Amino acid sequence: MLELADVLEAEDRVSDVARHTPLDYSHTFSDITGAEVHLKLECFQRTGSFKIRGAANRIRTLSDEEAAAGVVTASAGNHAQGVALAASRSGVDAKVVMPETAPISKIKATRSYGAEVVLHGVDYDAAQERAHELEREEGRTYVHAFDDETVMAGQGTIGLEILDHLPEVETVVVPIGGGGLISGIATAIKARSPDTRVVGVQADGASTVAQSLRKGSPEAIDAVDTIADGIAVRRVGEQTFPVIRERVDDVVTVTDDEIASAVTMLLERGKTLVEGAGAVPLAALLEGKFVYEKDEVIVPALCGGNIDLNLLTTVITRGLVASGRYIKIRTVLKDRPGALDDLIEVLSDARANIYAIQHDRTNRDIAMNAAEVELDLETRGEDHVEDLLDSLRERGYDVEVLV
Template identity: 40%
Template sequence: MRKKISKIDLNSIKEAQKVLSKSSIRKIDLIRSNTFSSMCGNDIFLKLECYQKTGSFKVRGAVTMIDRLASDTKKGGVIAASAGNHAQGVAYASALNKMSCTIVMPKNASPAKIAATRSYGATVILEGNNYDESSVYANEIATKEGRTIVPAFDDPDVIAGQGTVGLEILEDLKNIDEVYVPIGGGGLIAGVSLAIKTINPKVSIIGVESTAFPSMKKAIKKGKIGIVQEGYTIADGISVKSPGKLPYEIIKDKVDDIVLVDDLAIVKTMFLLMERSKIVTEPAGAASLAYLIANRKAISKNKNIVSILSGGNVDMYLLGQVVAKGLMQTGRLLKLFIQLKDKPGALRNIVDEIAQANINIVEVIHDRLSSNIPAGTAGVYLSLELENKEQSNVLVDLLSKQKINFKIIK
C-alpha cells in the first residue's frame, strides 16, 4: 500500500518538491541562451533536465511515488517496464530507499541504457520486442512476486513529481509568456501545466509531439484517447502510441496547444545544442527547442519563452550520426559520388579542383567492382569538409563547369 494522493493539485506538487529536496534530486538551472534567442527573435530560456540525476526528469516522479510507499510495501520491492529513462529513474529511486528493483526492458533496448540501469542496482530482464510486450510481462511478475508497479506517467504521484519542474521554472523566471514541453505519455506536461497555470494562468503551455506519434494531439482533437498507428522516430522517449488517462484529463484543461516536430528538425537542434551551447540532449529532449527553431519565422517575437530539454541519455552511435547529419544540414559536410575514367591521374585532377576551392577531403572510397560501375570506369565517394553552404555551392559550380560526372549524396 501507499499514501496515494487523492487529488493532483498545486499542494501535491509542493509536497513532492519537499520530498525531492530531501533526496539528491537537485534543482536544475534555467539559463538564457544568447544563441537561440538571437536565432528565434525571442528570449529563449532552457530548462536543462538533461543534467538531472540519471539524465532525465523521470527520476522526479519515480522518487516521489516510491517515497510514498508504506514500509511493508517497500519490503516487497518495485517493478517497472521501460526502454530507457524511466528505467534509470526507478532504479535510482529504489537504490535511495534500499529497495529491491526489477526493470523489464525490450530485447532491443540500448546496451548503454541497460548497463546504466544495472549500475543503479536494478535487476534487468529483457523480455518482449517493444514497450507494450515488456509491460505485460512486468505486470505478470508484479502479480507473481508481490511487487509494486511504478508507472511511467499515468499516476498522480508521478505527475506531482514531474510538476516540480514547473515550480522551479516559476522560481527562476517571473515574467514568462510561453513554455514548450515535450509530450510522450503526458506526465511531464501534465505536472508542469498544473503547477504553472495554477500560479499564473496567463502563461501559455504548448506541448510538442513527434509527427510520427501525435497520440495526445489526436486524443484532444477527438475528445477521447485512442491508439495511433506505429510510426518511426529517433525520439523514442516521446514515441507513445497511447497517452495516459490522468495526463489527458489535465492536459485538455490546462494546455493551450499541441504542436508537432519531425526528426529532421530534431537532429539539427541536437547538433546546434552541442556545437553552440555544449549541451548534449537525447532526441526527445531536444524536441521542444527543435519546434521553436524550425518555426521561428511564424512565432511572434519579443517574448520570454521556456523550452524544457527533458533528457540527455543519447546512444553514442546515434550521436555520431547526428553530428554527421547536422554537418550536412548546415552545409559543412558534403558527400559526392564521382564517376571517372579508370586511368592514372583521373582522380588527381578531381582532387586538384577541390583543393582550388580550399576544401578539405576527409574521406575517399574508391569503387571499381560494384555492379552499377561500368567497365573501364571507377566510382569515387568523397566526404568533404566545408565552411558553409556558400562554399558548397562554389564547389558544385566548379565541378559542373569542368563537366565532371558527379551527384550529391544526401
C-alpha cells in the first residue's frame, strides 16, 4: 500500500513542474461556518488542476524504453492536461482519449500542451476502454488518472504542503472521483499528523466510493450524472479503495445544487473561480455534511479551476436559484390593455428586478382571451421569493415556479 516515503520521493520529482499553491485563510467562509477555514487553492496550479502532480511523477518513473514508446491516457479533461504538459516537459509523446462530452475548453487546452487528442465515448469509462486499446496497439504506457501508486503519490504532495503551511490543521476536506487524490493526501496527512481528520466528498450523481464503503468492496455504478465532470467516475480504483477505507475518516455526498451554490459563492465572495469538482469540499462544509466544532481548523482542497464557460453560465444560474437570488415564473393574464402593467406593478412593489419577459397568446392550453407570461426575476433571497409569491397569489395570480 502507498506509504509516506512514496509521497516524499514524488515531492522531489515534481518540484520543478508543479507549483507550490497558496493556502489562504478565508474570513468570509470562516464567518459563515463558525470554523477557521483555510482554502487550499490548487485551482491556481499549472493546467488549472492538481493532476499535473501525479502525471509528472508517473512519467518521470518511466524507463528509457517506455519513454521512447510514449504514453496514453483517458481523461475528462484535467488529467489530460496534466499528462500533456508533464509529457511535453519530459520529451515524451502523449496521446489522450477524452469523452466526446468533454468541455471544449479542456480539449483545446490539452492540445495546446502538445498531446494528440482522441475523442471517444460518452464518459470517462468509455474513453478509458479506447485508451487501453491504443496501449496494446501502439505499445504505449498507460498513465492512469487515479489507480496507480505513483500517480497517487504525486497527488499526495498537496497533503505535505498543507501540513507545511498549517501544521495545526484539524480537518482536510478533499474531492473524490476515482480516489487517487484523496488516497495520496490521506497517506501524507495520516503519516505526519495522525489526529488530523480527512473527509472525502463525492457528488450524489457519482457516489461510487460512498456506495463501495457501505458494501465493503469496490462497486461500479451504472451511470454518472453531475455537473462536477472532474469526479464523474463510475468505479473507484482497485488500489485507491483500500487506502480510502483505511485512512479516510468519512465520505459524504453533495447535490448539484449545493455544488452550484459553492461555485457561485466562491466567485462572488471569494473572487475565486473553481470547477464543480473543485467546489465539492466547500459545498460539504457550507451544507453541514459532516460534524465539526466551532473554530475547528478546516482546509477544503479546491483542486480544479477548469470550467467550461457555457457550463459556468448554467452553474451560476443554478447557484442563484438555490440561494433565492433568481427565479423564473409563469402565469396567465387576461388579454386586455393594462394587464401586463398590473402584473409589473405588483413585482415592482415587491422590489423584484425583471431580467426578461416572454408574452405568448398562441398557447393552445390557455383560453382564447388570455395570454401566458413567463418572467425571469432577480430576487434577494429565499424569504424575498416567498414574499413575492405570496403577493402575487394574494392579487389573484395563479403562479407556477419554473426554476
